[in-house]
Amino acid sequence: MLLTAEKLTKKFGVHTAVDQLDLTIKDNECVALLGPNGAGKTTTLQMLAGLLTPTSGSIRFLGKKNIDRRFIGYLPQYPAFFPWMSAKEYLQFAGRLSGIPNKELQGKIEEMLSFAGLENARNKRVGGFSGGMKQRLGLAQAMIHEPKLLILDEPVSALDPSGRRDVLEMMNELKKKMAILFSTHVLHDAEQVCDEIVMLKDGKMKWSGNLVDLRKMQDGNHVVLETKEEIGHWLKTENYVTEYSFSSPREVELRLRNPGSRNRLLSDCMEKGLTITHFSEKGRTLEDAYLELMEQ
Ligand SMILES: Nc1ncnc2c1ncn2[C@@H]1O[C@H](COP(=O)(O)OP(=O)(O)OP(=O)(O)O)[C@@H](O)[C@H]1O
Ligand SMILES: [Mg+2]
Structure with missing residues (x-):
């Protein structure tokens, strides 16, 4: 040392x-x-x-x-x-x-x-x-x-x-x-x-x-979903979705209950006949993780 x-x-x-x-x-x-x-x-x-x-x-x-x-x-x-x-x-x-x-x-x-x-x-x-x-x-x-x-x-x-x-x-x-x-x-x-x-x-x-x-320490439960068709209103009744906000009828940012919720979200989309054009982890930025640590 x-x-x-x-x-x-x-x-x-x-x-x-x-x-x-x-x-x-x-x-x-x-x-x-x-x-x-x-x-x-x-x-x-x-x-x-x-x-x-x-x-x-x-x-x-x-x-x-x-x-x-x-x-x-x-x-x-x-x-x-x-x-x-x-x-x-x-x-x-x-x-x-x-x-x-x-x-x-x-x-x-x-x-x-x-x-x-x-x-x-x-x-x-x-x-x-x-x-x-x-x-x-x-x-x-x-x-x-x-x-x-x-x-x-x-x-x-x-x-x-x-x-x-x-x-x-x-x-x-x-x-x-x-x-x-x-x-x-x-x-x-x-x-x-x-x-x-x-x-x-x-x-x-x-x-x-x-x-x-x-x-x-970045959060993996924050995701972005985009589909070819309009997504619709079913997200509000799914208990694995804790928060969501639409940026357009075909694009939504979601906070999921846990990482396993991702698969449920994707299979629900397929069940509803939605074509997924984009799905990604949004995560918190490193800056968010830093600020959170500092505020503890
Ligand atoms: N010579 C000194 N006499 C009295 N208090 C001091 C002295 N030097 C530093 N302090 C106090 O100690 C604390 C830490 O100061 P310090 O300068 O180490 O912080 P810093 O992290 O370098 O801040 P900055 O980002 O502004 O440079 C502050 O509350 C400052 O007011
Ligand atoms: Mg200083």
């Missing part, structure tokens, strides 16, 4: 921001910390990055109690840049801080500028960068020393769709080389890069597991 946190707790005065959180990260695993505003994501990430002391609980990283910051890369939610520095100077600064030997640093900086698509902006002042460029530079800064764990606090939340796509693509490349823990309040972003999800609300873990498990 790369990182294990047990009963991690952070209190600010009487307010408990993170409450007895258990979390593990394996080598090369990508974990999304998902939760609404104020859930405790930033507080959790800061503790795991060794920037904030937990009130109680323990963290083991690389088998040790002390977090060795040389092996962690961190991108804050609101990174502060020196606006007068150029991209190259900023990476030089970040590289020195992380202790990269001088003779390796120039090569590293070139590699990072190219990875972040900032070769042509190398000598431009960061103050004039767009949000997307800043975030790509921030990501380059966080990984210049090839950490074992990259911690990213809402790396895409402030970006427009194309900036979002660029950063998510960078993360997809990076996860081949290192473990990534990143926070977001958008399930869709988590889906793009991660397999493991930890849902946080009011400082507590609400659910954790992989996307496959989350998808399994």
Whole structure:
């Protein structure tokens, strides 16, 4: 295990921001910390990055109690840049801080500028960068020393769709080389890069597991039926149908009592001489499953 946190707790005065959180990260695993505003994501990430002391609980990283910051890369939610520095100077600064030997640093900086698509902006002042460029530079800064764990606090939340796509693509490349823990309040972003999800609300873990498990929680009793002929009104008397709504006389969305009800529905259609042109599982979206878990 790369990182294990047990009963991690952070209190600010009487307010408990993170409450007895258990979390593990394996080598090369990508974990999304998902939760609404104020859930405790930033507080959790800061503790795991060794920037904030937990009130109680323990963290083991690389088998040790002390977090060795040389092996962690961190991108804050609101990174502060020196606006007068150029991209190259900023990476030089970040590289020195992380202790990269001088003779390796120039090569590293070139590699990072190219990875972040900032070769042509190398000598431009960061103050004039767009949000997307800043975030790509921030990501380059966080990984210049090839950490074992990259911690990213809402790396895409402030970006427009194309900036979002660029950063998510960078993360997809990076996860081949290192473990990534990143926070977001958008399930869709988590889906793009991660397999493991930890849902946080009011400082507590609400659910954790992989996307496959989350998808399994989608409901299979919601179906759509379309027929060549008009369906008619017999559905209302069938006790295996709990809800239905017609979008046209030939198309209906139904909620069935259980998965076995599907066969009854289909055989009733055939009995009534209806020709089925479409039958599919509507299911809840992943977003619905997420919201439901969060509201529990
Ligand atoms: N330094 C602090 N002093 C007092 N309270 C704090 C401090 N930092 C965070 N909190 C409180 O702890 C809770 C969790 O905050 P945190 O910033 O970790 O949430 P978050 O999930 O990152 O939210 P967001 O999505 O808005 O970034 C909030 O109620 C916040 O007000
Ligand atoms: Mg935050």
